Amino acid sequence: MRPFYHEISLKSYPSAMLPSNTFFIIIVVIVITLAKEAQPVYAQRYDYPTANLSTRWVNNAALLQHSVSYSDGSAVRAILLRSPKTFYGPSFAAGFYCAAPCNAFLFAVFIVYTNSGGGITMTTTGIPQVVWSANRDQPVRENATLELTYNGNLVFRDAGGSLIWSSSSSGQSVAGMEITDMGNLVLFDQRNSTVWQSFDHPTDTLLPGQSLMAGMKLRANTSTTNLTENQVYMTVQPDGLFAYLESTPPQLYYSYSVHTNISRKDPTKVTFTNESLSIFVQSTQSSNISLPPAKSTQYMRLEFDGHLRLYEWSNTEAKWTVVSDVIKVFPDNCAFPTVCGKYGICTGGQCTCPLQSSSSLNYFKPVDERKANLGCAPLTPISCQQVQSHQLLTLTDVSYFDDSHIITNATNRDDCKQACLKNCSCNAVMFRYGQNDSDGTCFSVSEVFSLQSIQPETLHYNSSAYLKVQLSPSAPASTTNKTKTILGATISAILIILVxxxxxxxxxxxxxxxxxxxxxxxxxxxxxxxxxxxxxxxxxxxxxxxxxxxxxxxxxxxxxxxxxxxxxxxxxxxxxxxxxxxxxxxxxxxxxxxxxxxxxxxxxxxxxxxxxxxxxMPRGSLDRWIYYRHNNAPLDWRTRCRIIMDIAKGLCYLHEECRRKIAHLDIKPQNILLDEKFNAKLADFGLSKLIDRDQSKVVTVMRGTPGYLAPEWLTSQITEKVDIYSFGVVLMEIISGRKNIDISQPEESVQLINLLRVKAQTNQLTDIIDKHSDEMVSHHQDEVIEMMKLAMWCLQNDSSRRPSMSTVVKVLEGAMTVENCLDYSFVNANSVISAGDNPSIYSAPPSASILSGPR
Incomplete structure (x- = not known):
């Protein structure tokens, strides 16, 4: 690059007219000016990696200087940029990103290509790669605003002013914001210590130096162009790295277990470093997955098809290339869980819909005739109200990726099939056996994803699939004839009975x-x-x-x-x-x-x-005080805490202090009554169940109230831990001042537990606090958040991870703390029942929704 020089003339200033020291000053100025401006432009850094408090950005290309559009229709508008030391190549930036056709934006961290050709350092080379986003499920419009407030909170609002996302770092001594050389978006304090960072809230991508801590998840995008969350996720558990498809229960498709005898005082974590994905237990590397050494910038992404791929920037090709498929457990793509969508069968890389073995009957149709990989859909949706019309479609020499949900009491083919027909939440069973099909293993499948054709002689076992289908009103002729025969016999029997x-x-x-x-x-x-x-x-x-x-x-x-x-x-x-x-x-x-x-x-x-x-009980049931049906004043925080403690002590007595354990089975605000001083007492034991001390589980029909039912109700095998799940729901209702299921709310907020999951994952728990109570936010926010964490501990899908009620009481008394590694993918048993309200003895209508009578 050519340097620039200034030519300065002194002819118009005769020396006699100059003061004695003026000439010396002019010479110094000339030297300094020449020294400055003789520097070539490429020696300057045009990056802007930090921002100060009270800074506000508007998502508008006319207002943001650093905006670039790309050939695929995507665009970025950078507000922070950290360029590499070489001044050209892949750089990390934070700002607004939109995918083609660019009508919805994310606040994101992305990788862009930069050079030193001018003030705008980003170029149209390559395609920007999003490695983190704050609002992937809530994209915004033009003129949305991002603000680093004076009190250190990073707040993202849509153009209309509605809150989309917040870092929830208000009041934590934040001094500024920075995008680091590693691609980590950081809020830091006066001592340069990290207050909040995007690395702690991963989306679908890991960057070198980033760790996935126990309980954190990578969750794949829906597709390459749709960046909303998919059902595919990967998480760290105490014994390794595991990948699932989200369903009820989750379906495991990949595991990398670490066997160690070390006492686990520190949580397990997985760290992406150069050449490896390392798994650490007790701060010691226990195992690692080898990766190709980095030649350029890399990132690792969990993708919608279930693969975890390692990408690297290629300078020669000027694009991102896949250098490794990190999950190598599968011999071919057919074994991945979504390769052929739902119900699709993968055979040699080709996708087809299921057909009855040795039959031409059709029960499924392609979702898209031109795209077989999108999967299949039942011709008649399965209905739990028409179980008499359920039938199993037999598929031979077919396997399924998840074999973790074993039906232990079904060791032969017929028992396996009957177990599925009797359970409405079962949509398929797999039966795997050797030479003798009377001695095999039965696996239950609640939501059917891709199946795979197999060759038994190469795998040394046989595997059959039985898919549940719903017979349509126009059933096949053979079925109709059979129905007529049964009907005739039934009428004859009725005539005899009448006599x-x-x-x-x-x-x-x-x-x-x-x-x-x-x-x-x-x-x-x-x-x-x-x-x-x-x-x-x-x-x-x-x-x-x-x-x-x-x-x-x-x-x-x-x-x-x-x-x-x-x-x-x-x-x-x-x-x-x-x-x-x-x-x-x-x-x-x-x-x-x-x-x-x-x-x-x-x-x-x-x-x-x-x-x-x-x-x-003169003050009636709890629901009238927390749902504000009678325009009552909000309960103060101390009263709410006392009510929560009373409920916990009542349940603790039932579970742990009676001669036989008593599971209440219908814990909800309508069954919690209040005396004159707002002391709470449990009522209505009409659905309770006695459990012997030596029983680990009991089998019972589903009972209780929709919205408060733990996920294990779907198996009909429960413990007193179902009460603890219901307690967690009630706890959230007390904190939020709203019903668990409220159809008056926006669609995404109808179910409180689903809303809690989203807010917990995005660190926005303050959004759920009761809006009627100013003191809970202004004076007791930290206590309320801790109470929410206790509720989330009680809402764990795995009942064994929920605390006992005596532990809950100790936490409320301050003698213990809440477990750190919580799973935020809360679910309940609502998938097989309709949501409704169920007022109790002190509540006004609507009418009740009871699933079973008393014992």
Whole structure:
């Protein structure tokens, strides 16, 4: 590059006219000027890697100087740029990015190519690569704003002013923002210490020097052009690196386990370094996955097809190239879980839809006839309301990537098939066997992704798939004929039954009368019972059931007065129990007594009447105070904390201090009652289950309320830990001041637990705090966030990772802290039931939604 020189003339200034020292000064100025301007331009750095507080950027090409468009239709608008030491090549930048056709923007960190040809250092060479983004699921429009506020919070808002994302670093002594040489977006304090960094919140990419800590996830994009989250994710667990497809439960497709005897005091982490992906346990490298040595800038991306690929910039080709497929466990692409979309079968790299073995019947169609890799869809969607029309489609010599969900009590083909037909959440089963198909392994599949054709002689085992399909109303002729035959036989049977019906009814009535006489005798013999009242006595004390307090799934509750004590009388209007079963339940509930359990005073079991008499709770149920249905003032934070502690102590007593464990199974705000001083007590044990101390799990039909059901309800094998999950939901409702399922909210916020997952992953938990309570944000924000973390611990999908209630009590008392490595992919059992509200004995309508009757 040619240097620049200045020519300065002194002819117009005769020496006699100059002061004595002026000539010397002029000479010095000339020398300095020449020294400065003789420097070539390439010696200057045109990067701008830092920003100060109170800086605001508007997403507008006319307002941002450093904007570049690319040949693929994408564009970037950089606000920070860290150019390499060579002044040209791949550089890290932070700013606004849009993919083609460039009508929606992300705030992102991206890699761009730069040179030293002028003030705008970015060039159109190569295509920008996004390595981190703040709002991948909420892109914004033109004129969105990003602001590094005076109090150190990085805030991203859409053009209309709505909050999209925040670093939640307000008040943490932030001094500025920087994009580092490693591509890490950092907020730093006065001592140059990191306050917040993008490396702690990975999206789909790892950069050299970046670590994936235990509990963190890489989550793939939906496609190369759609940057929203996919179902594919990779995470670090205490024993290694694992990749899943998100479903209920998650499906494992890759694992890299580390076997070590070291006591794990420090969490496991995986670090991307030059030539390896290293796994560290107890701060010591335990294993590593070898990678090609870096010749230029590299990054590693988890992609929508399940591959983890290593990319490197090629100076010769001026583009990014794949230098390694890091996941090498699969012999070919057919084994990857999404290679043929959902239900697609991969054979030699080709995708087809399933066909019944030895049959021409069709139950599936391609999603797109021209793109077989997009998968297949059932011709008739599977409905849990029409289980009688479910059938299994048999596919031989087919395998599936996830074999972790074993049905232990199904070791032969028929048992395996029946296990799936009996469980509506099962969409397929795989049966793997050797020479004898009566002794094999059955795997359950809740959501069917790509299957793979196999050759049994090369794998030394056989594998068949059975896909659940829904028969349409126009079923095949053979099915229709079979239905007609069954219908004819049924009609004949009904005619025979009609002949006997009069006799049966007569015998039943007589037997019922005798049974009632016998049961009346049994009442007096049951020990430890609460007070027994006559129906007439309770009708009188409630003034003929005139003062209704509320209604629930099994009846209504009325205010009454027995002598001088106010009581709440619950009249069970839809109870299906016999008298003996009802009395046995009353005996169980009446035998437990705790300050945080509503006391059962008495009962009535007279002919068809079933009534329970409880102590009266003047402030009613918790839901009326946290949902603001009565325009009440918000509860202060200390009252909320006390209510949470009372609930925890009540559950702790049921789970750990009774002779037999009692699982309540219907923990929700409507079943938590408050006395005059807002002390909380658990009520309504109509769905409770007794568990022996030596039982690890119990099998029971699904019961409870939609929105509060733990994911293990889908297996029908539960423990008392389902109450802890429900406690976590209630805890979030108390903190947020809203219902768990609220259809009045925007679509993305209808389900509180889904919203919690998103806010936890984006570190925006403050957005969920009850907007009615100023003090929770202004004075108790840290305490509220810690309480949210306790709720998230209780909401872990794996019930074994949830704390016991005694541990919860210790955390609330300050004797313990919340576990650090939490899984944020919360789910519940709503996938097989409809969401609804279920008011309890002190709640107003709408009507209840109870899934089963009492025990």
């Amino acid at each position: 006997l019906i009069v006799t049966v009814v007569t015998l039943y009535v007589q037997r019922k009368k005798n049974q009632e006489i016998d049961e009346e005798i049994d009442i007096e013999l049951l020990p430890g019972m609460p007070v027994r009242f006559t129906y007439e006595k309770l009708r009188e004390c409630t003034e003929d059931f005139s003062k209704k307090l509320g209604e629930g799934g099994f009846g209504s509750v009325f205010e009454g007065k027995i002598e001088e004590e106010r009581v709440a009388v619950k009249r069970l209007e839809s109870a299906k129990q016999g008298k003996k079963e009802f009395l046995a339940e009353v005996e169980t509930i009446g035998s437990i007594e705790h300050i945080n359990l509503v006391r059962l005073i008495g009962f009535c079991a007279e002919k068809s009447h079933r009534l329970l008499v409880y102590e009266y």
